Amino acid sequence: MELFSFFNSSASYRVRIALGLKGVPFEYHPVNIRTGEHRQAPYVGSLNPSASVPALKDGDFSLGQSLAIIDWLDAHSPEPRLIPLDPDARARVLELSYLIACDIHPVNNLRILKYLQDELRVTPAQKDAWYQHWIAEGMAATELLLLLAEKHYGGPWCFGKEPTLADCCLIPQIANAKRFGCDLSQYSLANAIYVHAMAHPAFIQAEPKNQPDHIAP
Known part of the structure; x- marks a missing residue:
């Protein structure tokens, strides 16, 4: 198994967590998106x-996103499952996951911020205001979904004990x-949930600062 990743990429971070939770060994290949290696x-x-x-990449099979x-x-290393099989639980987990991955993250990823800065010539203050606006809007919705999840599933994770x-x-x-x-x-x-997760070995191992391509600020 080979993972092509950038240390500070949220999407890469998600997959590193999943691989860690499942205990799947992988070879790490850094792809520097700041210098355009991904293009x-x-x-x-x-x-x-x-x-x-x-x-x-797994043999001749490769997959993005x-x-x-x-x-x-989940299909090839099903334990522990990260997307539940139960239809209702699955839908709830996907609802929150999609809110983060489809609503919050895309408008704040590197290529969007670079376009704002390089093409639209916004100031650093305006770029920060853009980022913070969408984080506030998205996190407010996230918190409401987490409140609903806590009532039905408990904690300490987003949906119960795992x-x-x-x-x-x-x-x-x-x-x-x-x-x-x-x-x-x-x-x-x-x-x-963040505090709880950051004491878990899989989440610690997946942190940006613990990746071989980490670049100090």
């Missing part, structure tokens, strides 16, 4: 046509928000 022909042509990270990768891992895909998505999003100086103090459930 070079060998990577795009053979691993990830969307020119993004991560990509997972973090949620698709984690779903594939981590799921939702935790794989939530923790990287919080980590990025913290890196950008967002005020997360009002999201008590999300913060409690």
Whole structure:
């Protein structure tokens, strides 16, 4: 198993958590998205046509997009399951995961921020305001979904006693928000899950600072 990853990529971070939770060994290949390695022909042509990270390669099979990768891992290494089999539980986990991965993350990823800065010429203050606005809107919705989940499933994870895909998505999003100086103090459930997760070996191992391509700020 080979993982093509960038240390600070939220999507890569999700997959590293999933691999750690499942105990799947992998070879780490850094892809520096800051210098455009993800857009070079060998990577795009053979691993990830969307020119993004991560990509997972298993023999002749390769796959991009973090949620698709984690779903594939669930099919091939089903224990522990990260996407429940029960239809209702599955839908709830996907609802929260999609909120983070489809609503919050895309408008704040590196290529969007670079476009704002390089093409639209927004100021650093305006770029920060953009980031913080979408984090606040998305995290408010996340907190409401976590409140609903707590009533039905309890804690200490997003959906009960074991981590799921939702935790794989939530923790990287919080980590990025913290890196950008967002005020997360009002999201008590999300913060409690984050604190709990950061004591778990799989989440510690997946942290950006613990990757071989980590670049100090």
